[in-house]
Amino acid sequence: MARRKAVLGLVGVAAVTAIGLTACSGGSSATSADNTIDGTPSGDIKVVTWRTDLVQDGTYDKWIAEFNKKYPDVMVKVEGITDYANEMLTRMSTKNFGDVIGIPTIQPSQFSQFLEPLGKTSDFESKYRFLSGASYDGTQYGIAWGGNANGIVYNKKVWQEAGITTLPTSEDEWLADLKKIKDNTDATPLYTNYKDGWPLSQSFGNLGAITHNPDAQTDMAHDKAPWTEGTDVYAIDSLLYDSVAGGFTEKDPLTTNWEQSKVDLGTGKIAAMTLGSWAISQMQSAAADNGASADDIGYMAFPANVDGKQYAVIGGDYNLAVSKYSKSKAAAWAFIQFLVDESGYTDDQGMISTLKDADLPKNLQDFETAGVELMELTPAPEGQESLLSDIANDSKVDINGQIYRQKLVDIARGAADGDKASYFAELNKAWGASVEKLVK
Amino acid sequence: MQTSRTDHPTATAALTASDRTRRFRGRGRGTGRPGGHSGSLLRRLTPWFFLATGVGLLLLFTYWPALNLGYYSFTDWDGIDQTKNLVGLQNYIDVFTDPSIFRVFFVSLYYFAASFLQMAIALYFATILSFRTRFSNLFRGILFFPYLINGVAIGFVFLYLFQPGGTLDTVLSWFGVGDPPQWLGDPSLVNWSLAGTSVWRYTGMNFVLFLGAIQSLPHELYEAADLDGASRWQQFWAIIFPGIRRVVGLSFILAISGSLSVFEIPFIMTGGANGSSTFVIETIQTAFTFRQVGLASAMAVVLLLIVLIVTWIQRKVFPDEKVDLT
Numbered sequence A: 001m002a003r004r005k006a007v008l009g010l011v012g013v014a015a016v017t018a019i020g021l022t023a024c025s026g027g028s029s030a031t032s033a034d035n036t037i038d039g040t041p042s043g044d045i046k047v048v049t050w051r052t053d054l055v056q057d058g059t060y061d062k063w064i065a066e067f068n069k070k071y072p073d074v075m076v077k078v079e080g081i082t083d084y085a086n087e088m089l090t091r092m093s094t095k096n097f098g099d100v101i102g103i104p105t106i107q108p109s110q111f112s113q114f115l116e117p118l119g120k121t122s123d124f125e126s127k128y129r130f131l132s133g134a135s136y137d138g139t140q141y142g143i144a145w146g147g148n149a150n151g152i153v154y155n156k157k158v159w160q161e162a163g164i165t166t167l168p169t170s171e172d173e174w175l176a177d178l179k180k181i182k183d184n185t186d187a188t189p190l191y192t193n194y195k196d197g198w199p200l201s202q203s204f205g206n207l208g209a210i211t212h213n214p215d216a217q218t219d220m221a222h223d224k225a226p227w228t229e230g231t232d233v234y235a236i237d238s239l240l241y242d243s244v245a246g247g248f249t250e251k252d253p254l255t256t257n258w259e260q261s262k263v264d265l266g267t268g269k270i271a272a273m274t275l276g277s278w279a280i281s282q283m284q285s286a287a288a289d290n291g292a293s294a295d296d297i298g299y300m301a302f303p304a305n306v307d308g309k310q311y312a313v314i315g316g317d318y319n320l321a322v323s324k325y326s327k328s329k330a331a332a333w334a335f336i337q338f339l340v341d342e343s344g345y346t347d348d349q350g351m352i353s354t355l356k357d358a359d360l361p362k363n364l365q366d367f368e369t370a371g372v373e374l375m376e377l378t379p380a381p382e383g384q385e386s387l388l389s390d391i392a393n394d395s396k397v398d399i400n401g402q403i404y405r406q407k408l409v410d411i412a413r414g415a416a417d418g419d420k421a422s423y424f425a426e427l428n429k430a431w432g433a434s435v436e437k438l439v440k
Numbered sequence B: 001m002q003t004s005r006t007d008h009p010t011a012t013a014a015l016t017a018s019d020r021t022r023r024f025r026g027r028g029r030g031t032g033r034p035g036g037h038s039g040s041l042l043r044r045l046t047p048w049f050f051l052a053t054g055v056g057l058l059l060l061f062t063y064w065p066a067l068n069l070g071y072y073s074f075t076d077w078d079g080i081d082q083t084k085n086l087v088g089l090q091n092y093i094d095v096f097t098d099p100s101i102f103r104v105f106f107v108s109l110y111y112f113a114a115s116f117l118q119m120a121i122a123l124y125f126a127t128i129l130s131f132r133t134r135f136s137n138l139f140r141g142i143l144f145f146p147y148l149i150n151g152v153a154i155g156f157v158f159l160y161l162f163q164p165g166g167t168l169d170t171v172l173s174w175f176g177v178g179d180p181p182q183w184l185g186d187p188s189l190v191n192w193s194l195a196g197t198s199v200w201r202y203t204g205m206n207f208v209l210f211l212g213a214i215q216s217l218p219h220e221l222y223e224a225a226d227l228d229g230a231s232r233w234q235q236f237w238a239i240i241f242p243g244i245r246r247v248v249g250l251s252f253i254l255a256i257s258g259s260l261s262v263f264e265i266p267f268i269m270t271g272g273a274n275g276s277s278t279f280v281i282e283t284i285q286t287a288f289t290f291r292q293v294g295l296a297s298a299m300a301v302v303l304l305l306i307v308l309i310v311t312w313i314q315r316k317v318f319p320d321e322k323v324d325l326t
Helices: A002-025 A052-056 A059-070 A084-091 A108-114 A156-161 A171-184 A198-206 A216-222 A232-245 A258-266 A279-289 A329-341 A345-349 A362-370 A387-395 A403-412 A420-438 B002-013 B017-029 B036-072 B090-097 B105-130 B136-148 B151-162 B167-174 B190-215 B219-227 B232-243 B245-260 B264-269 B279-289 B293-317
Strands: A043-049 A074-080 A100-102 A147-155 A188-190 A270-276 A297-300 A311-316 A319-322 A373-376
Touching (some): A052 A074, A084 A100, A147 A258, A147 A279, A156 A171, A171 A270, A198 A311, A216 A232, A232 A420, A258 A279, A270 A279, A279 A297, B105 B136, B105 B190, B105 B245, B190 B264, B219 B232, B264 B279
Parallel strands (some): A043 A100, A188 A270, A311 A373
Antiparallel strands (some): A147 A270, A147 A311
16 A cells, blocks of 8 residues: 555656646746736736846835835836846746846847837837847837946046046057056056956947947948958957057956956056946945045046047947736836836936936046047848847857957967967958858 | 565665675566566566656756757757757868867867876875875875865965965965966966866865775785785785776776866866867857857767767777786
């Protein structure tokens, strides 16, 4: 008798496992007629966010309480993920990845597989900035939650100490200034953050600002030799190469440390880093926490000019989107609108508001005094939204990553064979082959 | 019947393997048991039920993902798209025709070379500590300890050790080395530094394998050798080394497959930069940076095949001969 029970138990376990597995893979999506983003916001939604700090310090709770004043029928749950960019991609292989998410790095052509369309892009143009990041085929799939400018964050005190009075507006001036810093101060003129890697990719955000070309990305996707003098990407990578080759960067790039670099920039051990404007507030708090002043942190445009005028590219941060499989799409969409329009997030973070009629944040006022003009890149033409990243993936030249720039730094510091010309030729060859293959 | 079943494992536990088979065979042929026809079917199935959980988990979490990996390697999947297009052998052709993919195997040679040093150190200490040595348990603990530390933690510890002006440079400066090299920044040194870290980490495991094998050798042999006036050195070559040859062979296979699939230490310490990228790091970058999961799966399958082939060659060249010390 006892044995039969055990057997039954085993069969039971097997059956439950089987049911569990099928439930995981075959959850049917409940697409009832009234579950659209235009419906009445009600039901439970789960918000998945990369800002774990805002979950922990209660900012989200405050927002949810405020949101519930307007929509009392919506129950909002928040989950923060530390390694958001990677983990979200894994979660999206299921259907249960939250109702409100930030779009990770998926191809624009894949938006419709995961995300609920929010409407025509043209309908949002009068109200919001940064629409190009989440637009495909004229349809908008997400709204940027704030945006950033691109340029260089620097320590004003160190630059003054080195005897520099005007900010550099060309590569030659930049290199001369770095030399002054190296000769006159103890600071590392430029810190690459080579080991952590991702900060190296930040300079790519300046694409377009150097030649004041809003179509720079589309042009690069059609250029068989973009690393040729006169292009934006040439200027960006050349600046890095020459700064490293001139000995203006950290001594051993293999042992850099991102958290420490914030403190070092704040306290004047580092003079400059190429980072988006999102970094300003972090540098300021690192400075204030370590006995220096937040006012020491400044922000300048990429050292380049078109007829004496400097430009800075602004672009959206993560795009907030509604999951295609959400059971309360209207509530999810209402929460996104609340976050973007009313939460005050961009003000708190020193980011550029997505709303077109909002003012520039305080920390970008350096730009205004320096006469830097802000510009937005135009979206890629229809059908070519993913072309640039397709070419990058196919040619393995990770323009948005660090692998090829680490090699560039290695060559510049004499740790790998070649020179600037030979490596740029190598990049052109790989890129050109993929352009030929993918551009029809 | 219930009692005979429950006391069965305890009874056999004390028996040797050959006894056990004899006894099982005896039972199979044995005289009829009460229970009838339907009961015997259930009884014959019972062992399978015991196996089911383990085998089920193995199939579900090892073989099924491995089969999936094989399937992905024939597609152009990017890791997220809901459709996977079959591309035939294209990914495998890419793996074998793209020189940048295979170049990284040269990095494995550093780790392979270092693994000999690792086995030599482990064998040396295992031999010494198998004889009567003062504080031998303490030393065993110290030698094995690094293997117990999490690989990520080791990566960070050594990152601080190798920093310019870090621990290693400070210690060297006590001995008058004023201008130490950049241990990770210098491309001709970086792989040796990383391989050295790997030696530090895995010597403990080799040591324990060797020590266990040495201690299983019959003690009378040493006594006999002592009586014959053999020195420790002679004892090592005549008794210990032949006695543990199989374990040395096993360590050798582990060293090859280990150096082909080095991952944690270079990934944590350099992220594969500065010419320290290994095949596994390259695979990860292909899958998650360049979103070519299909190609990366093919690379993973190729690595598996290479390890299998190397193991097979090793078994052919050094057959698993019986060790006979008498």
